Amino acid sequence: MSKQGEQMRSNVLRVLRQRDAPMSAYDLLRELQSDAPRLAPTTIYRALEKLVERGSVHRLESLNAFMACRCEGPVDMSVLAICDDCGAVEENLATSVHEQLSNIASQSGFEPGRRVVEIHGRCASCTVDEVHS
């Protein structure tokens, strides 16, 4: 693995960790281009792909965006709750949910791979705001 690749991955991860909300690959590109104007989109995509593979970054399929993993648990066992009002994402470990999904799929002989569980709705603070306004 190249040193440059490693450097890029740690830069991408740093930017994602600084941000509380999910970012698109394009957001990341723009952010990182302030230090490296010639940075190419494919470099970002490659770094993201590796980070997702390692479990340091989550891909939010329904938003086509990325966020740093904040849970300490096993890769691919979280449920992501996405607030449609403020964009906050809550990450919860839900091993049993994922095991159940795999079991359901394998009943028909299907070999389950990556599972994605995303819930859209409104976070607690956005629900509170509504009550008070």
Ligand SMILES: [Zn+2]
């Ligand atoms: Zn919210």
